Amino acid sequence: MRAVLGVAEMQAFDSGLIARGVPGIVLMENAGRGAAHILGQKERPRTEGRARPTSVRGSCVRCADGRSLEGTEYLILCGPGNNGGDGFVVARHLVGRGAKVRVLAVREVSSLRGDARIAAEAWLAVGGTLEPASSQAISEFTGSVIVDALLGTGVRGPVDESLADLIEAINAHPASVVALDVPSGFDADRGCVHEGPRGFVAVRAEQTITFGFIKRGLLTTFGHEYSGRITLANLGVPALPPEDRPPVAYLIEEKDLRAWLSPRPVTLHKWQAGEVLIIGGSPGMVGAAHLCARAALRSGAGLAVIHTCAEGARALEQEVLEVMTRPYDPSQVGHLDLGKARAVVFGPGLGRGSQAEEISRLAHRALADDPRRVVVDADGLRLSVGRLHKLRLLRESGVPLILTPHSGEAAALLDTTAAKVEADRFGAAQTLADRSQAVVVLKGSRTIIAAPDRPPLVNALGSPCMATAGSGDVLAGILGALLAERPAGEVLSVQATQELAALGVGLHGLAGEMFEQELSDSGCLASDLADRIPLVRRRLLGLPEAAQISEPPPSEERGTAALEK
Incomplete structure (x- = not known):
């Protein structure tokens, strides 16, 4: 850095x-x-x-x-x-x-x-x-x-x-x-x-x-x-x-992302890769939860489950093959089932009505009873306005907590205006991190990753093409996957959580840069960002490009060749 x-x-x-x-x-x-x-x-x-002809070089x-x-x-x-x-x-x-x-x-x-x-x-x-x-x-x-x-x-x-x-x-x-x-x-x-x-x-x-x-x-x-x-x-x-x-x-650079990434073990299975649970996706906004789940899977999660209302679940099941759904009915069930999820992303497409308020209450209760690593995004942040003490209680349970506000959401949480947040972004991010005791990802063209009692990290990787609906949902899914892939018993320090958040923000930014290099600085869909995460990961890890992968050996030799990898 x-x-x-x-x-x-x-x-x-x-x-x-x-x-x-x-x-x-x-x-x-x-x-x-x-x-x-x-x-x-x-x-x-x-x-x-463009240089003037000269015999001097260098x-x-x-x-x-x-x-x-x-x-x-x-x-x-x-x-x-x-x-x-x-x-x-x-x-x-x-x-x-x-x-x-x-x-x-x-x-x-x-x-x-x-x-x-x-x-x-x-x-x-x-x-x-x-x-x-x-x-x-x-x-x-x-x-x-x-x-x-x-x-x-x-x-x-x-x-x-x-x-x-x-x-x-x-x-x-x-x-x-x-x-x-x-x-x-x-x-x-x-x-x-x-x-x-x-x-x-x-x-x-x-x-x-x-x-x-x-x-x-x-x-x-x-x-x-x-x-x-x-x-x-x-x-x-x-x-x-x-x-x-x-x-x-500290400004994060590509070499930092490489240091924070590691190749997957060849014996890895889906439960070791980790399950991400997304709580969100109310009627009319199921796409946000879907994008989050898609990004989680593209970022390496073994499973992605969307905990949504029955109507949202029916809509998703008609469109999505890889993502599981878990319908809830707070009026009947009275609790939320966190399942085996190592990480929970709370908020994408959740809404802000009375049902969303009830779901928020149930989510806080479920996480208090059975702590998980948590990312709070979008409507989850809006539902936390005036309730930072509840977020702080989640953090005090000892598990990582990441908040991902843009300046408007940060302003609501701090009871100020977006203009005042933008006038002092470092101060706003640090204040929010101190009050919530969470790692705060203050999104923008220069994203600040603040943490309690730590100097902030800054990400300058990215592209204007990322100014598109759903981009934040993709980031939340990436962060959820990175949290889920860490072993269940591992205790993540504040520094480790901050660096993990910075890795997620950097991967997100590089996906945007890749889209701009391939196509344009506009016209990007949020799903385009999610789908480029594996390509970004391959480049950072130095894995072979598709064109460099040799033809497989004849069938009778494939078993031996696999052992030589």
Whole structure:
């Protein structure tokens, strides 16, 4: 997993290096040089198709070619602090490779301090010039790339009027916008834009080049919207977070998913693979329970059973071959039969009427009497509004509990608004995890997996194609299967449950990416995601592709060949 820092942690990292003898200007130089390298790759990629013919090969070697960026033009806006200093360094390195660079500065060099002033003076020393920053100068720029180095990570509130003018001019320009560290006007800690007199004003970047570590705020919904593609630039020092300021979050990567997955034992049978019980599927919404069950089976569950009303069961039995149904009638039975299920997914398509309320009451009672691993999703979350203490009681029985809200459901559980949840997604996810003592999967384009007394994990894998009805039901089924496959007697710690949830979210995201690569970023059905889970698993485990599987040997040799596997 990749460490993610907040603003205070990043400041402590820089301060610690400086205290140990690494000058601040060295860090600024390395940051700016790294950003210039990435900007150069953007305009002159290593692929032969777009690169200017040259005898020099290799991106790092091409950085030393004083003509490699000839014909490119950049506009760099430099603010009054160290982010502006990074911009001056970028300008100098781009000019050193033959680019045409204009620098617009918010302040005169004489008013700058510390490393930012050194960087500005170095820019002037190589023949660079400074122009006063203005909206008109931005609008008159005819080049293809604008670099935002106005504010960086220091934003705690709305930007002032003069900077708002510049930011609005940047956003209105047709050029590609690249932000240094974080887009100006964006809160790097909370992951939001603060409302000012002009509304929500921040640079909307196509790409953000962030330095040293990914900043927490970039890994939110607004961070995704404002930062665009995130690229990490190395500072030329080991990326070791300060011991007294540990990472505030971790970004999961494909290598983590591989580490959490393992091939199935060849002697596995369906009961060892585990049964998932889905409680849901009221009339008109049986499809949600069906999608959940389908995803559970595609994710490796040995059995999937839908506990639903008699009408829902009849509808499913006409359509589904692999999924079992178990009808209930609360008015007659008075309890829910959990059967042999190791994991229960409560909520998909359950509804919110009086019958759903009764089923919720019975489910809580059944789980209290006979604890199972639980995923609460969709209507199960809505039925838990004002009743977090009941969810906490389930967790206190010692079994894993995973909640999978989107921002609206999280807002209802926290008695707030979806807008406030989105304005501080990390805070909302952690608050909900602490109050419920559950692992909370706060869904979104950047999904946060929070847990009590643990740093949150963040998933950035996925695709816009996943914005489709039933996608959340599929995720719930994946999580149910992962919980069910763990042996019945195994006690799952909070850390293990959080990592299991992160694995499920990652598999879900990769299924979306696979659909986009195969077809499109739209038009995906939720069942398409479920059906790609085995393919994602095969790729992560390095199992042979279908085309690599050899023809079976003649019939008389097959038994021996099987023993050689």
